[in-house]
Amino acid sequence: QQPVQSPQAVILREGEDAVINCSSSKALYSVHWYRQKHGEAPVFLMILLKGGEQKGHEKISASFNEKKQQSSLYLTASQLSYSGTYFCGTEPLLMDSSYKLIFGSGTRLLVRP
């Protein structure tokens, strides 16, 4: 039931691009993306709702493939501040699971100068 994230870890040079994937075996209503820096609380990045939409904020964007129950987070021209652990949180489509998120195991991203 827990979504599967890949890769588990990635190291980038500043300015390089990265893609983080999140796959679920369940039909989904939404996918959330959060970033957590070491010793801090997770911070919301974006939410994608059923309908296959793509969202973006500056150089971070994401897509949601409803048919495959997959979401991808795209980090373009990475900055040092992008370092941290990225979690996807999935909300199943079933009504009795409304508003509860199931988080993946995280992807550790390190951006080096």
Place this chain on the structure above:
Amino acid sequence: EADIYQTPRYLVIGTGKKITLECSQTMGHDKMYWYQQDPGMELHLIHYSYGVNSTEKGDLSSESTVSRIRTEHFPLTLESARPSHTSQYLCASSVPSRGEQFFGPGTRLTVL
């Protein structure tokens, strides 16, 4: 900036003690959550609430209990702490619709 607070930030206690972790938010959010997170690992939902007098257990079995007497307050209680309870506990709240969750700074609990 989200206004959600947790106290204490760090707690070291002995086995068998009763503890309460406090969580408060000033945003008027109906939905609140407690997560347990070991260092570098995923977040596990242990309790959630959709509003006053509404509490449910999450997906990860926990010996803790919660209460929701006021909208802004969602405390978590461990009646008898054990070393297996050592972890970080994160409180969160969310907007009325299926929206983002705002996380508190967390309480890092160590049970000796």
